[in-house]
Amino acid sequence: MLILNGVNLGRLGVREPTIYGSESYPDLATRWAAVGLTLGLRVDVRQTDAEDQLVRWLHEAADEQLPVVLNPGAWSHYSIAIRDAAAQLRSDLVEVHLSNIHAREEFRHHSVISAVAAGVICGLGPLGYELALQFIAARSVDL
Numbered sequence: 001m002l003i004l005n006g007v008n009l010g011r012l013g014v015r016e017p018t019i020y021g022s023e024s025y026p027d028l029a030t031r032w033a034a035v036g037l038t039l040g041l042r043v044d045v046r047q048t049d050a051e052d053q054l055v056r057w058l059h060e061a062a063d064e065q066l067p068v069v070l071n072p073g074a075w076s077h078y079s080i081a082i083r084d085a086a087a088q089l090r091s092d093l094v095e096v097h098l099s100n101i102h103a104r105e106e107f108r109h110h111s112v113i114s115a116v117a118a119g120v121i122c123g124l125g126p127l128g129y130e131l132a133l134q135f136i137a138a139r140s141v142d143l
Helices: 025-038 051-064 073-077 080-087 127-142
Strands: 002-005 044-047 068-071 093-097 119-122
Touching: 002 025, 002 051, 025 044, 025 127, 051 068, 051 080, 068 127, 093 127, 119 127
Parallel strands: 002 044, 002 068, 068 093, 093 119
Antiparallel strands: none
16 A cells, blocks of 8 residues: 655655654654554555656556555645546545644645545644554455
8 A cells, every 4th residue: 555645745854843743754654654564554655746756656556456545735735636646546545634734724724635535634643644544454354
């Protein structure tokens, strides 16, 4: 399965730690992969600041029928290209945001991705990713 992180998420630990926390992106990526293993999931964690790369990774997940945990970052609010790529997924998609997008600036309140996701988790920090992994692991057992 894939954990895909979009624009600016590689700056975690440095970028606005009062909003996004002080843990570094590499530390979080390692943590999420380890949590996935404990749940029986082989997790590939990726981050890009290039919108076209994120679209290619979503196409890969669609073609390989991989579940995805997706934090598109700011692209959540306006990228129809990422939304359309996410809509092609044939496995579960969980949208995750570290901060509570509904308690922030008005332009962050709406995500174009949410309508094509099995679920949305926001405002729980890094724990949101772990909960998304638990959801996907539980769903894979049910299949």
